[in-house]
Amino acid sequence: MNQTHIIQATTQWVETKMSGETTGHDWWHTWRVWNASLKIQAIEGGNSFIIQMAALLHDMGDHKFFDGVDKTRETALYWMDQFAGISNEEKQHIADICEQLSFKGAEVDTNMHTIEGKIVQDADRLDAMGAMGIARAFAYGGKKGRMLHEPSVKPVMHKDFESYKNAKGTTINHFHEKLLLLYDRMQTKTGKAIAKRRTLFLNQYLETFYEEWDSKDFDSL
Ligand code: ADP
Ligand code: NI
Numbered sequence: 001m002n003q004t005h006i007i008q009a010t011t012q013w014v015e016t017k018m019s020g021e022t023t024g025h026d027w028w029h030t031w032r033v034w035n036a037s038l039k040i041q042a043i044e045g046g047n048s049f050i051i052q053m054a055a056l057l058h059d060m061g062d063h064k065f066f067d068g069v070d071k072t073r074e075t076a077l078y079w080m081d082q083f084a085g086i087s088n089e090e091k092q093h094i095a096d097i098c099e100q101l102s103f104k105g106a107e108v109d110t111n112m113h114t115i116e117g118k119i120v121q122d123a124d125r126l127d128a129m130g131a132m133g134i135a136r137a138f139a140y141g142g143k144k145g146r147m148l149h150e151p152s153v154k155p156v157m158h159k160d161f162e163s164y165k166n167a168k169g170t171t172i173n174h175f176h177e178k179l180l181l182l183y184d185r186m187q188t189k190t191g192k193a194i195a196k197r198r199t200l201f202l203n204q205y206l207e208t209f210y211e212e213w214d215s216k217d218f219d220s221l
Contacts, residue, residue, distance in 0.1 A: 001085050003049045010056045013079065017060065022143055025059045029127055029136070033058065036123035040190045046115040050090060053080070054097035054120045062102070068165065073099040097121075103128075103178055104165075105158030111187060122191030125182045130198030133179055134205055141171030148172060149213065175206060 001009070018027040034055040041051050061075030076095045080086050086094075097117040101124055104110050112118045128136065141148070147170045155176035158164035169177065183199040186192040211217050 001083055003085060006083050006085055007049070007052050007056070009083075010053060010079065014056050014060060022139065025062055030056060030059060032127050032132070033120070033123045036126055036194075037120050040119045040122060040188055043190045044115065044119060044188050046119050050093055050097070050116040051119055053086075053090075053094045054101075054116065055123060057094065058098045058101050058120060058124060061098070070099075072102075103182075104161040105163065106177055106181055107157055107159045108161055108164070111185065115188075118187035119191070122186050122188050122195075125186065126191060126194055126198060128179055129182055129195060130201050133198065133202065137171050137174050137179065141174070144168075146171050149209070151213075172206070172209065175202060 014030055015027045018025065018030060020026065034052060037051050037055040038048070041048055057076040057079060058072070060079070061071035061073065073095045076098045077091060080091045080094065093114065093116065097112065097114075097120055100110055100112060100117065101121050102110065103125070110121075112121050127133065138148075140146075146168065149172040150170050153170055153173060155173040156163075156167065156169065158167065158177065164177075167177075179202055180199065183192070183195045186195045208217075
């Protein structure tokens, strides 16, 4: 199978597996990350095959699908092993990207070291910001039975993945614990430019949220 066919087969498999998932890891999330990765790649370069495969496979073994156990690396390798057209080096690179991609807490360093990794990670991070990120955060919070906001509960800057993963904070705190921190961690110039706009929108949203919370918008009547 050539690379185009491998990407086609992978797309079909991922779409089938992820359709209907409702914790923010549905097929359309992967589709947006794939698309955004290609947009960044067109400007910043990098190996398009590696980038596309990593974008497509990045959430297939997520710990949220496997009772908290991360199976990203093995799921990606399991899928790729059937194709003779991918070298071992490529497989390892793609699996490395998938494994290291996820946000694991405010104080955990998960930055990538290859251009392909930086691009897919930036694309994944962009989908957690802006209008899309807000929608995903509340969808995730609802699914997990989280409160929208509780003024007495303050955001926590998680120092390790365990505490981040097990936290039961409010969805508004998730903005402070993750979403607003992403801008500083963007690794490509193109990703950062888009992140700037999307972060601005997050801040505008939060400002309005707090204003409405206290009925401050009545003040300007
Ligand atoms: P990724 O795997 O893309 O790094 P996550 O698995 O951490 O991202 O999260 C998937 C989506 O759900 C993201 O949009 C993220 O911001 C959101 N999310 C994750 N944890 C929470 C949470 N505790 N509260 C609200 N939204 C969350
Ligand atoms: Ni993702």
